Each structure stands twice: as structure tokens, then as C-alpha cells.
Amino acid sequence: MWKRVSTLSPFLFSSKSTSLARAGHGWNACGSPAMDLPFSVNYASSLRDKTPFITFVLGGPGSGKGTQCEKIAETFGFTHLSAGDLLRKEMNSNSEERTTILNIIQDGKIVPSAVTVKLIMKAMESSDSDKFLIDGFPRTEENRIAFEQIIGLEPKAVLFFDCPEEEMVQRVLNRNQGRVDDNIDTVKKRLKVFETLSLPVIDYYSKKGKLHKINAVGDADEIFEQVRAVFDAPEVTI
Numbered sequence: 608m609w610k611r612v613s614t615l616s617p618f619l620f621s622s623k624s625t626s627l628a629r630a631g632h633g634w635n636a637c638g639s640p641a642m643d644l645p646f647s648v649n650y651a652s653s654l655r656d657k658t659p660f661i662t663f664v665l666g667g668p669g670s671g672k673g674t675q676c677e678k679i680a681e682t683f684g685f686t687h688l689s690a691g692d693l694l695r696k697e698m699n700s701n702s703e704e705r706t707t708i709l710n711i712i713q714d715g716k717i718v719p720s721a722v723t724v725k726l727i728m729k730a731m732e733s734s735d736s737d738k739f740l741i742d743g744f745p746r747t748e749e750n751r752i753a754f755e756q757i758i759g760l761e762p763k764a765v766l767f768f769d770c771p772e773e774e775m776v777q778r779v780l781n782r783n784q785g786r787v788d789d790n791i792d793t794v795k796k797r798l799k800v801f802e803t804l805s806l807p808v809i810d811y812y813s814k815k816g817k818l819h820k821i822n823a824v825g826d827a828d829e830i831f832e833q834v835r836a837v838f839d840a841p842e843v844t845i
């Protein structure tokens with residue numbers, strides 16, 4: 608059922624090589640993935656053995672991904688992993704990457720895939736769960752390919768919270784969680800990044816028949832009814 612894709616270089620995971628400078632070797636923040644990897648090692652074999660049910664949760668900034676993920680996790684027993692939360696936690700730790708992550712988030716850009724995938728993989732490996740909601744990832748085609756290569760799994764379902772830009776901007780500006788990127792300048796940059804880099808990922812999953820588009824306007828409970836229908840559908844066997 609789970610399509611194993613391939614494996615990746617150990618430089619992504621060795622303790623000395625987690626700096627963005629090294630992670631950037633072969634990868635860039637917004638560009639294409641490098642495929643000429645020097646090694647092939649099964650780093651995520653424990654995850655593949657578990658063959659977890661993975662759902663990617665996509666949508667622009669403020670489209671309600673986090674809000675709906677909490678409801679999905681509670682109702683359907685998924686473990687909710689927010690890529691943004693994992694990066695913010697790393698940013699607030701003494702990680703050598705913290706300043707670079709902060710600068711990228713403040714600028715509304717995308718953290719190199721090697722860094723984000725490593726954090727997601729660690730979180731998945733340290734969980735007993737076999738059902739994960741991965742919120743806010745993949746945000747680029749490069750992210751998507753890196754996940755497939757490093758973790759060797761593909762999502763069973765992909766949710767896309769479709770929301771008009773003006774609504775997203777209002778929600779972000781009212782979010783009030785003290786986030787460094789919740790300001791008008793960053794949100795404008797984030798909307799451009801979403802359109803140019805994230806929409807192609809959504810298009811990819813649409814063409815694969817895995818995408819579930821949700822109208823993200825309206826009351827959060829009403830929106831959740833659309834989501835519930837996705838997980839209740841017989842073709843999405845959790």
C-alpha cells in the first residue's frame with residue numbers, strides 16, 4: 608500500500624551536519640532538490656515498518672489548518688504535527704540553526720527541506736501513533752520530494768483549506784499568538800510564496816487523486832463537517 612521511494616544521505620542527520628549551511632548543500636530554500644546524493648541509507652526504516660497513515664494538511668497562511676487539525680486529531684485520533692510549530696520550537700532552542708530559522712520565518716520564506724523533514728521525522732519516530740496529520744508541510748515541490756526520499760512514504764490523503772486572500776490576511780493579523788510572522792509585510796510575502804511554491808504541490812496531489820478541497824470560509828464547526836466527510840468516506844480507510 609505504501610510506496611517506498613528511496614533513501615537519503617547521512618549528512619542530513621549526523622549531529623555535526625545539522626547546520627543550515629550543510630543542510631543547504633544540495634538543497635536550497637526555494638529551489639529544486641538536488642538528486643545526486645552521495646549515500647543511500649535507510650534512516651526512516653522504523654517508520655516505514657510502521658507504515659503510518661499520513662495526511663498532509665495544506666492551505667495558505669491563516670486558512671485554518673491548525674484549528675481544523677485540532678478537531679481532526681480529537682475526533683479521529685490522529686497525532687497532529689505542525690511543521691511550523693516544530694520549526695518555532697527549534698528556533699526557540701539553543702540549536703545552531705535558530706537564527707537562520709528565525710530570519711527565514713520572519714521573511715516569509717521556506718526553511719530548507721532537510722531541516723524541516725528531519726524535525727518531522729524525529730517527531731514521527733518518537734511517537735507511538737500510526738496516524739499523523741502533518742500540518743503546513745510540504746510547502747514546496749522540493750519539500751514534497753525530500754519527504755518522499757527521506758521518509759520513504761507518501762500521504763494517503765491531502766486536505767487543502769481553500770480561503771480567499773483577504774480572509775487569510777484578516778485572520779493572521781488577528782491571530783494574537785505573538786508570532787514574528789503575523790504582520791502585514793510578512794503575510795503579503797507569504798501569500799506570494801504560497802501562490803508560487805505551494806500551489807504546485809496542491810496541483811500535484813490533485814492530479815494524483817489524493818486532494819480533498821475544503822471551503823475554508825465560515826464557522827470552524829461547519830468547516831469541520833466537510834472534513835469529517837472526508838475521513839468518513841469509505842475510500843479513505845483510516
Ligand SMILES: Nc1ncnc2c1ncn2[C@@H]1O[C@H](COP(=O)(O)OP(=O)(O)O)[C@@H](O)[C@H]1O
Nearest residue numbers: 668669670671672673674778781782825826827
Ligand atoms: N473558520 C474560521 N473563521 C474565523 N477565524 C478562524 C477560523 N478558523 C480559524 N480561525 C482563526 O484564524 C486564525 C488562523 O487560524 P489557524 O488555525 O492558525 O490557521 P493556519 O494554521 O492555517 O495559519 C486563528 O486566530 C484562528 O483562531
Ligand SMILES: O=c1ccn([C@@H]2O[C@H](COP(=O)(O)OP(=O)(O)O)[C@@H](O)[C@H]2O)c(=O)[nH]1
Nearest residue numbers: 668669690691711712715716717718743744
Ligand atoms: O514546512 C514548513 C512549515 C513552515 N515553514 C516556515 O514557518 C512559517 C510558519 O508556518 P506555519 O505552518 O506555522 O504557518 P501558518 O500557515 O499556520 O500560518 C512559514 O511561513 C515558513 O517560513 C517552513 O519553512 N516550512
Ligand SMILES: [Mg+2]
Nearest residue numbers: 672673691743
Ligand atoms: Mg498553522
